[in-house]
Amino acid sequence: MIDNKMINSISLKELQEKYPFIINYFSDNKLNIEGFENRTFKEYLDHFSEEDIEEWAIDTEKLMEGLLEYIEQMIEFLGIKEEKAVESLTILAGKDKSGCKERFEEITINKGDIISIVGPTGSGKSRLLADIEWAAQNDTPTGRIILINNEIPDKKWRFSSNNRLVAQLSQNMNFVMDLTVNEFLELHAKSRMVENEEEVIKNIIEAANNLAGEKFKLDTPITSLSGGQSRALMIADTAILSSSPIVLIDEIENAGIDRKKALNLLVSSDKIVLMATHDPILALMGNKRIVIKNGGINKVIETNMEEKKILLELEKMDKTIQGMRNSLRNGEELNMNIFK
Numbered sequence: 001m002i003d004n005k006m007i008n009s010i011s012l013k014e015l016q017e018k019y020p021f022i023i024n025y026f027s028d029n030k031l032n033i034e035g036f037e038n039r040t041f042k043e044y045l046d047h048f049s050e051e052d053i054e055e056w057a058i059d060t061e062k063l064m065e066g067l068l069e070y071i072e073q074m075i076e077f078l079g080i081k082e083e084k085a086v087e088s089l090t091i092l093a094g095k096d097k098s099g100c101k102e103r104f105e106e107i108t109i110n111k112g113d114i115i116s117i118v119g120p121t122g123s124g125k126s127r128l129l130a131d132i133e134w135a136a137q138n139d140t141p142t143g144r145i146i147l148i149n150n151e152i153p154d155k156k157w158r159f160s161s162n163n164r165l166v167a168q169l170s171q172n173m174n175f176v177m178d179l180t181v182n183e184f185l186e187l188h189a190k191s192r193m194v195e196n197e198e199e200v201i202k203n204i205i206e207a208a209n210n211l212a213g214e215k216f217k218l219d220t221p222i223t224s225l226s227g228g229q230s231r232a233l234m235i236a237d238t239a240i241l242s243s244s245p246i247v248l249i250d251e252i253e254n255a256g257i258d259r260k261k262a263l264n265l266l267v268s269s270d271k272i273v274l275m276a277t278h279d280p281i282l283a284l285m286g287n288k289r290i291v292i293k294n295g296g297i298n299k300v301i302e303t304n305m306e307e308k309k310i311l312l313e314l315e316k317m318d319k320t321i322q323g324m325r326n327s328l329r330n331g332e333e334l335n336m337n338i339f340k
């Protein structure tokens with residue numbers, strides 16, 4: 001949302017790109033901002049000398065407030081819908097399966113965070129993801145409440161299919177449509193109204209092939225992609241094309257894709273990532289992990305330095321195992337040198 005803090009944190013050039021109509025405000029007030037494009041509005045106003053201020057009767061405070069007011073009025077007048085970016089997701093405690101209150105008050109997850117969710121089979125990991133997907137308001141079996149940017153989220157998140165709060169990546173990607181990868185991505189790009197369609201599609205394919213073991217092409221039918229390939233395609237598509245600020249992942253361990261690269265891709269596009277997992281590598285890749293027990297969030301653990309070191313060792317082991325898998329696949333015989 002627009003406020004004085006935001007106006008003062010970006011350059012006049014950026015402000016003008018966002019709100020092109022502000023040129024009129026400058027000309028109406030006889031403000032020549034030439035040469036100050038890379039400075040903020042406040043820096044521009046501060047450049048006036050005492051004499052200028054007196055001679056031209058400049059009221060810098062009024063001009064500052066006036067700009068904010070002008071932008072707000074124009075936004076309303078033009079009917080521009082400003083989407084407030086999702087900065088944080090908050091979970092307010094509900095109840096576990098025995099009806100006892102969860103052992104925390106609230107948990108806040110910020111943009112760019114990776115959170116893993118661990119706990120025994122059947123403990124309620126998927127339930128937590130479902131609560132987030134539904135933006136629960138004490139209307140699911142857990143009684144949890146989900147806040148976005150510390151507020152009760154707009155109902156539109158629940159019901160609009162184009163404007164989803166959450167992108168869900170689940171184990172089974174069953175494609176039923178008879179489309180090639182290119183046709184599928186084209187459809188999606190069109191529905192998102194991207195301008196540089198071809199380039200975006202190229203980027204998605206490149207990113208997806210970078211995650212999957214076996215490469216596929218634009219004219220590959222999506223129904224003939226392997227499990228790992230279709231997972232990789234959906235992850236790249238979600239990272240690059242989806243507007244959903246929150247990504248929920250239920251078990252990607254067996255998908256045959258480069259999990260580290262996949263997470264990096266999602267996180268670098270500024271999304272909040274939550275993943276339910278039984279895999280120690282994925283669990284430790286999160287900055288934090290939520291431990292679920294008997295349907296309730298039992299504790300939240302921050303991944304410490306020692307665990308990050310353990311993660312490095314686990315990744316080495318994982319590489320060894322992948323190497324063995326490839327050798328076996330290629331019909332080779334294994335030998336002890338693999339451990340040296």
Ligand SMILES: Nc1ncnc2c1ncn2[C@@H]1O[C@H](COP(=O)(O)OP(=O)(O)OP(=O)(O)O)[C@@H](O)[C@H]1O
Nearest residue numbers: 095096097120121122123124125126127141142295
């Ligand atoms: N707090 C709760 N209150 C009532 N029911 C719950 C609660 N949490 C989870 N459940 C229910 O318990 C069942 C198992 O939960 P869920 O499928 O989320 O487990 P999971 O941890 O994802 O298991 P898995 O590791 O096997 O995927 C579901 O039917 C879910 O709705």
